[in-house]
Amino acid sequence: MAFLHVISLLTVKSVIVGLIALFIATWFYRRPRNLPPGPTGWPLFGYLPNLISAGDEYKNLTRLTKTYGPVFSMNLGGTLVVVVNSFASIKEALNHPNTAARPPTSFFRKMTEDPEALGVVNSTGDSWSQQRKFCLSVLRGLGVWRSSFEDAIATEAGCLINGIKEHEGNPFNPALLLSNAVSNVICSVTLGKRFDYSDPKFQQLLKLISRTLELNKGGQVYIVLPIMDYLSFMSDFKEMKSNVHLILEFLRESVENHRSHLDADNPKDFIDVFLREIHVNDTKNIKSYITIDNMLLTSLDLFVAGTETTSTILRWALLYMMAYHEVQTKIQQEIDEIVGRNRLPRLADKPQLPYTEATILEVQRLASIVAVNLPHMFSQDTSLLGYDIPKGTMLIANLWAVSRDPSIWSDPERFNPERFLDKAGSLKPREEHLPFSTGRRVCLGEQLAKMELFIFFSHLMHQFSFKKPDGSQPLSFEAINGVTLAPIPFEVCAIPRE
Known part of the structure; x- marks a missing residue:
């Protein structure tokens, strides 16, 4: 009997090993030819466990370029993914007409009716x-x-300055104040109102946004993988879903308020115009994608992106100003010379403030807050970059790799605003600088973000000198890895300038 038991165990193990071998052989056999090279990973899960366990996906993907080159492919939980890591490959891939699609995701499909x-x-x-x-x-x-x-932006910048002055030069964490100010700009556009910095409901909303983006790691790569449907029981996933529902509930209340006070002949904000368009389409029986549920999710897109990205860059900017006093001093000297001390900077001053603008660009490059672009998908079988990519393949652009590419940026880890200036000291934009991505799906709010960054940053530099609090921990430039790369929470002393 013992002998038969051993034979039985061996048979079971043999069957399991055989099935695994058959799966691997079948996967390789079915794997389309002329794909970019890449790591094999595990049976069934592919490279997904490796990517998750390593953390900091953008760094892991960059390391893989040393073995496989700037374009490679991998299996992530049964989904074929192509990763582009160089400026040339990202530009060609994201500008191709067959890569403008998004991967299908059940996460957002379950958020509305x-x-x-x-x-x-x-x-x-x-x-x-x-x-x-x-x-x-x-x-x-x-x-x-x-x-x-x-x-409108300058008015909010004034409220931010007043909020900072209340700390009277004492240490404070600037995150919430910056989020309040930046979010109020997009709120004025989307919701037609701004919120007081002490509004508890608004404070809670900002915390929900920040937490949700922190949970959604890897630039939203994981959340769109079909395998995640089977892992939705995980606590992080459940918390994200709950948070998004709470944010949407806040927006629904605003929509209902707009609906009850709508003046179709005089729309005051984004939601008003959306509601008017929906009413016109319903009246004329026109089929359209301009619907209530799409309006809610688009408002969510604008609200979240319009709050988090700009405020996060401003937090990085303050961190770098504390670390590089000579840069901060040079900015202040430039602003004082061009603007003076009797008024605040305006957009019209921007061409005459090249060092200030170059510093903003360098903060964006080094912080690289959108490290991994939101995933794209090939909508057709496509020949690209010398490879044949099948329809339905996911495309990931590693923007962080470009921001650290030594063939583009000399000494890329060094903070150096001068890299965006020519020999005469004039601004020298670089096409390799991709803070808003590139291609057909370039960031919708790029121009608004550029306006906000310049006005908020130049006003802060005009009004304050930012210093590291005495006795505080050494400054850290490590990032919290979520949808965006955010700085580790820190405190700053804002000393009013004469």
Whole structure:
């Protein structure tokens, strides 16, 4: 009997080993030919466990270029993924017409009553093109990107300055104040109002946004993988889902308030225009992607992106100013010479403040807060970069790798605003600088973000000198890895300038 038991165990093990071997052989056999090279990983899960366990996906993907080159492929939980890591490959890939699609994701399809509603960021095809065109038209009509919108940003910058002055030069964490100020700009566009910095509901909302982006690691790569549907029981996933529902509930309340006070002939903000368009389409029985649920998710896109990215860059900027006093002093000297002490900087001053602008660009490069671009998907079988990529393949652009590429940036780990200046001291933009990505799905709010960064940063430099608090921990430039790369929480002393 013991002998038969051993034979039985050996048979079971043999069957398991045989099945694994068969799966591996079948996977390799079915793997399309002429794909980019890449790591094999594990049966069933591919390279996914390696990527998750290593953490800091952008660094892991960059390391793989040493073995496989700037373009490689991998299996992530049964999903074929192509990763591009160089400026040339990213530019070619993201500008190709077959890569503008997004991978299908069940996460956002379960957030509203309409499973087809994905908002503008996560939608694909006709839904995306119609919503993007409509959003650009609405924002343009509301005056965003015009110089006249500068006053709205400057007003919020003034509130931020007053909030900082209340600390009277004592140490404080600037994160929440910066989030308040930046978020109020997009709130004025989207919701038609700003919130007081002491509003507890608004404070909670900002914390929900920050926490959700922190949980959603890897630039949203994991959340769009089909295998995640089977892992939705995980605590991080459940918390993300709960947080998004709470944010959407906040936006729903605002939509209902707008609906009850709507003046269709005089829309005041983004939601008003959206509601008017929906009413017109319903009246004329026009089928459109401009729906209530898409409006909610698009408002979520604008609200989250418009809050987190700009405020995070400003936090990095303050961190670098504390670490590089000589840069801070040079910025202040430039601003004082051009603007003076009797008024605040304006957008019209920007061409005459090249060092200030170069510093913003260098903070964006070194912080590289969107380290891994939101995933794209090949909508057709495509020949690209010398390879044949099948339809449905996910595309990941590692923007962090470009920001650290020594063939583009000399001594890339060094903070050096002069790399964005020519020999005459004039601003020298670099096409390899990709803080807003590139291609057809370049960031919708790029121009607004550029306006905000310049106004907020130049106003802060005009009004304060930022210093590391005495006796505080050494400054750290390590990042918290989420959808964005955020600095580890820190405190700063803001000393008012005469």
